[in-house]
Amino acid sequence: MRIKTRSFDLATSLCCGQAFGWTREGEWFYGFVGGRPVAVRQHRSFIEWKGRAAAKDVARYFRLDDDMPAVVSAVGSDAFMREAAGHAQGLRLLRQDPWECSVSFICSAYANIPRIGKMLDNLRRKYGKRSAVDGVELFSFPSPKQLARAPAAELKKCGLGYRAAYVKGFAQAVAGGGLDFAELRRLPYAEAKEILLRHKGVGEKVADCILLFSLDRLEAFPVDVWIKRIMLRHYGKGIRRLAGGRKPSERIVREFAQAKFGKHAGYAQEFMYAARKRVC
């Protein structure tokens, strides 16, 4: 099956660090869309895939509903951001599953990218269901129930370390109905974030990642060490003014960015991150 696209680049979107579940073999990417195992590739302006995923789920996952020229013009109010967006051509945010996205970023704390990928892969292999597409073996992401009942020591052995307790607690909240993603999706940014922050292992940055990558809150602006560095380099003057002489905190950087880039601030963050080696 295939879908025609515009302003879309599959590899850029899948490899910019927002999702961890994809493995690449040549031009094909293997992973899950809408719970279904798929192999996806880009051919000219088409997204092409093998597997039983529905076209509407593919379009939804890759956010083909976003109007990219409008997004770029909304966030590109200065030369630096326009240049960053230019180097990140075709990058889309992905609309990920909130549960998997939450666990992914809870695991991201104080780890590096290869290690985060390893932790999540270990969880899939230990608790997920095995399937295959095109002869390639794939494991689904474990359900909240599965991780809720897994012994913390077992999660630790997947390489989660001290994050095991956070993941287990979060899984119990989701499995037990104490956290409802469908409800979060309906709430405004600040209210949804406040609820996420109640859970151990979810701080400001992780909450913003969950909101941006899975709950359609495009005004979320996750501030990690990279983004903070880039923001201070290019907007240091304005940020320090907002900080009122104090050392700029992550919160100040985020508030500055949200005020400057507006309701699509999250895209500005992704453009900067993707272009960091080129222009930052």
Next chain:
DNA sequence: TTGGCACCTGGCCG
């Protein structure tokens, strides 16, 4: 509200 420190663990560096 802000600032500072410890943290599981695996991969990299010297």
Next chain:
DNA sequence: ACGGCCAGGTGCC
């Protein structure tokens, strides 16, 4: 080889 250092943050004081 093998010990020290650091990593996409968070909890806690």
